[in-house]
Amino acid sequence: MAPPIIGLTLDSEPPGGYSKTQPWYAIRENYCGAVARAGGLAVLLPHEPERAADYLALIDGLVVTGGAFDVDPALFGAATKHPTVTTKDRRTAFELAITMGAVAADRPVLGICGGMQLLNVALGGTLIQHIPDDWPGALEHEQPNPRTEPGHKVRIEPGTLLHRVTRMDEMAVNSAHHQAVKDAAPGLAIDARAPDGIVEGIEDPRRRFVIGVEWHPEYALSAGDTRIFTAFVEAASKTRK
Numbered sequence: 001m002a003p004p005i006i007g008l009t010l011d012s013e014p015p016g017g018y019s020k021t022q023p024w025y026a027i028r029e030n031y032c033g034a035v036a037r038a039g040g041l042a043v044l045l046p047h048e049p050e051r052a053a054d055y056l057a058l059i060d061g062l063v064v065t066g067g068a069f070d071v072d073p074a075l076f077g078a079a080t081k082h083p084t085v086t087t088k089d090r091r092t093a094f095e096l097a098i099t100m101g102a103v104a105a106d107r108p109v110l111g112i113c114g115g116m117q118l119l120n121v122a123l124g125g126t127l128i129q130h131i132p133d134d135w136p137g138a139l140e141h142e143q144p145n146p147r148t149e150p151g152h153k154v155r156i157e158p159g160t161l162l163h164r165v166t167r168m169d170e171m172a173v174n175s176a177h178h179q180a181v182k183d184a185a186p187g188l189a190i191d192a193r194a195p196d197g198i199v200e201g202i203e204d205p206r207r208r209f210v211i212g213v214e215w216h217p218e219y220a221l222s223a224g225d226t227r228i229f230t231a232f233v234e235a236a237s238k239t240r241k
Contacts (some may be wrong), residue, residue: 004236006040007059008032009095009115011067012047012088031065031112034218037226038233045098047090052097061108061209061236064095064115066216070179071114073129076121082129084178096122108209108235110228113177116212120202125185130178131198139196141214143175150221151175154200160191161203162211165231166224173200173215173225180214209235 010025018024025046032042045055056062069088073081075096095115099122102109111119117127128134131141143151150172156163163169171192181199184190192201192213204210209232217225 001237003039003041004060004233004239005058006035006042006061006063006233006236007045007055007098008035008042008063009045009065009091009098010047011065011069012091027065028218030218030220031063034220034226034229035063035233038229040233040236045094047094049090049093049097052094052101056098056101056105056107059107060239061232062098062102062110063232064099064109064111064118066113066115066176067091069114070129071118071121071127073127076126078126078129082133084130092118103204103207103210106207107239108232109207109211110209110232111212112216112218113214114179116202116214117177117179117181119210119212120181120185120188123185123188123204125188126182128180128182128198131180132178135180135196135198137196138198139175139194141175141177141180141194141198147174147176147216148219148221149174152194154192154194154215156201157189157191160189160201161205161209162191162201162213162228165211166227168222168224171222171224173213174219174221175215177214208238
């Protein structure tokens with residue numbers, strides 16, 4: 001049987017660095033490596049909102065990746081924008097379109113870090129714009145140590161899909177976000193929290209596999225991380241059966 005085709009969203013950067021004169025796309029290799037190790041075939045999705053349905057028709061599962069930017073607060077009804085918020089509007093427009101299409105079609109979706117936040121907004125939820133200002137006593141969710149090490153632990157809710165997938169009650173995870181879910185979208189369940197109460201995982205129990213996590217399981221810091229990708233790719237393999 002052919003491997004399931006997994007679409008991964010890209011980040012975008014202005015001229016400089018890799019390309020001195022032109023904007024360019026970017027993704028860390030470990031996103032693609034995690035998909036490959038789980039048995040999927042990774043394909044990369046450029047930011048073409050008007051072609052989102054065409055790209056969705058090509059893939060069996062969707063990974064919405066993270067990045068150094070934020071969803072525009074206006075998209076979840078906020079009247080103001082925190083000074084730390086940086087947007088990439090074309091990327092967000094594409095990710096909203098393909099994510100909403102994937103959920104509607106019951107395609108497996110895995111949102112990672114900013115991808116989890118995008119998933120929540122796409123389905124009607126809201127975000128905390130800057131954890132240090134909005135959540136007294138919060139942990140350092142932008143951990144100072146390397147991303148190849150855990151920054152804090154998360155507690156996983158029993159009975160959730162995430163709990164069944166990871167087979168763990170608690171996980172040590174890496175953390176690289178300054179925003180978080182405020183109000184979960186209608187129909188979404190909160191399946192993981194940090195010790196300070198910040199939401200670290202969401203899922204849609206109405207779908208085969210729609211999970212968002214604030215940490216980066218592509219680094220495979222634990223068996224639970226690896227199992228997330230394995231379960232996601234297994235779900236995607238059933239898309240066209």
